[in-house]
Amino acid sequence: MLAPDSNAVAPSSVPPLRQLWGHASGHRPKVIVATVFSVLNKMCDIAPELLIGVAVDIVVNEGETLVQRLTGIEDRYDQLYLLAGITVLVWIAESITDYIAEITWRNLAQEIEHNVRMEAYRHVQELELAYFEDRSSGGLMAVLNDDVNQLERFLDTGAHEMILTITNVVLVGITFAVISPLLAVLAFLPIPVIIGGSLRYQRTLEKRYDVVRSAAGRIADTLTNNLGGIATIKAFNAEEREVARVATDSQAYSSANAEAIRYSSAFVPLIRMAILAGFTMTLVVGGRATLNGTLEVGAFTVLVYMTQRLLWPLTRLGETFDLYQRAMASCRRIFGLLDVAPSIRPGAATLAQPVAGAVRFDNVSFSYGEGREVLRRVSLDIQPGETHAIVGATGAGKSTLVKLLLRLYEPTSGTISIDGIPVEDLTFSSLRHSMGFVSQEAFLFQGTVRENLTYGRPDAGDDDLVRAATLAEAHSFISMLPEGYDTIVGERGQKLSGGQRQRLTIARAILRDPAILVLDEATSAVDNETEAAIQRSLAQVSAHRTTVVIAHRLSTVRHAARIHVLEDGEMIEAGTHEELVEKGGLYAALWRVQTGDAVTTTLE
DSSP states (O other): OOOOOTTSOOOOSSOHHHHHHHHTGGGHHHHHHHHHHHHHHHHHHHHHHHHHHHHHHHHHOSSOOHHHHHHOOOOHHHHHHHHHHHHHHHHHHHHHHHHHHHHHHHHHHHHHHHHHHHHHHHHHHHSOHHHHHTSOHHHHHIIIIIIHHHHHHIIIIIHHHHHHHHHHHHHHHHHHHHHOHHHHHHHHTHHHHHHHHHHHHHHHHHHHHHHHHHHHHHHHHHHHHHHHTHHHHHHTTOHHHHHHHHHHHHHHHHHHHHHHHHHHHTHHHHHHHHHHHHHHHHHHHHHHHHHTTSSOHHHHHHHHHHHHHHHGGGGGHHHHHHHHHHHHHHHHHHHHHHTOOOSSOOOSBOOOSSOOOOEEEEEEEEESTTSOEEEEEEEEEEOTTOEEEEEESTTSSHHHHHHHHTTSSOOSEEEEEETTEEGGGBOHHHHHHTEEEEOSSOOOOSSBHHHHHTTTOTTOOHHHHHHHHHHTTOHHHHHTSTTGGGOBOOGGGTTSOHHHHHHHHHHHHHHTOOSEEEEESTTTTSOHHHHHHHHHHHHHHGGGSEEEEEESSGGGTTTSSEEEEEETTEEEEEEOHHHHHHHTSHHHHHHHHHHTHHHHHHHO
């Protein structure tokens, strides 16, 4: 049997059905209405069996009939007409209650599905960045999509079926007890066997469906990764290899499902044997009582039909429990995700407006989990309106500083403040609204150029849009696109070049008009000519705002007010470009390498 996925969401310790009931608190009035109509529907559903017995009594009984005793009507034909009228009303009532119950349960299922999905997605967005780095995106997609859909399938039909079954047992049991207590005991003898078997299979299926959901998460993860990396797959001619990988995961999912299906399918044949025993007892014992004259023919007819009505629907318990176990396995994953508490929570303070933009790192250290420190005792002080650059070799910790400033991570020690207020005391809205961020990964959403540019400022007008795009050296190429600013960029901006995507992300940050502009390798994907143009524009944009530039290419930051040099997580140098070159340290060495001086010296 397959082992659960190690990257799967940890299940909650609280029973999933109890959690589901708690999450459905706002829908409880509808649950009550749906339950009432399910019960009424079952009452109308079993009424025809009673009416059949009454009809047999009218036709067979030579003495006073039940209808005559209840209504005083003596004519047998009139009794049959009355019974026919009641039957019509019962069938109409059954149809109406069935429609209301079905539509109420189904609408309720859709509403709960929507609410649970939105609650889970909203919660996921509140989790810190480290959570996503430890888990696969496919696994999370399986929870937010497949597991939520599985819950909806159970609520759509399974809950209604369970209520119908319980109501059926209660109402038929009352009927048996009134007509013949002995036959009630005999007919109900199989019930403990059926319930016991159901509970046993429930425990058996529970573990197997947990494995099924984990296998679903693995295949979702593989498909997500492959679709995201389709260009790499094609470039390395690895299509067949990836087909084989998906086939392996798909076969694992099929095998896990096959085992669960094998156990759930064995349930119905076993239940049929219990039903056969109950039906035979009613037929033989009830038939003898009727032949002996101790039981009316009409009553015997009712009990025979009622035995079928009592026991036969129980065969669907297997299907219902199958739906139930699949849903509960999904609930454990959904609520396990909801039980994950964010480790980074917003503060309550807000920045005074307008934001000055003073940024301070005071003796900040940071490590990812239990690993070695990525940053060690870093301090820097950026005054409002200044442009500061952070440079260093790959892996020195430059981008980590930006993530700490945005509070995507928490420092293990030290403090970071904006305008004198520690970032942990600020609301996320106040903190991040004060900043415009351009990542080294130029990420665009599926949609138009306009929608991507206004992502951080939805109310921006066309003039502001064009100005930001012009400053980012993007307006000219946007104007040449088929639909201009209304051109669809494709998923992750795949219809645009790397340089075009990066210029759009710069324009997106500029449009927000932030007090603090953070550029993390913002010109890494553009050519030298475009980079020079963007640098000229950024010089204008950053003239009256605090700007933090993370750069690998030193030529892009030589005019910064102060350049900070990171090496292996420590701030080893700081100063202007001229000061650092004259100092002859790491920055000067990097400058010589990038300008070719080091090569020239070696050749000489």
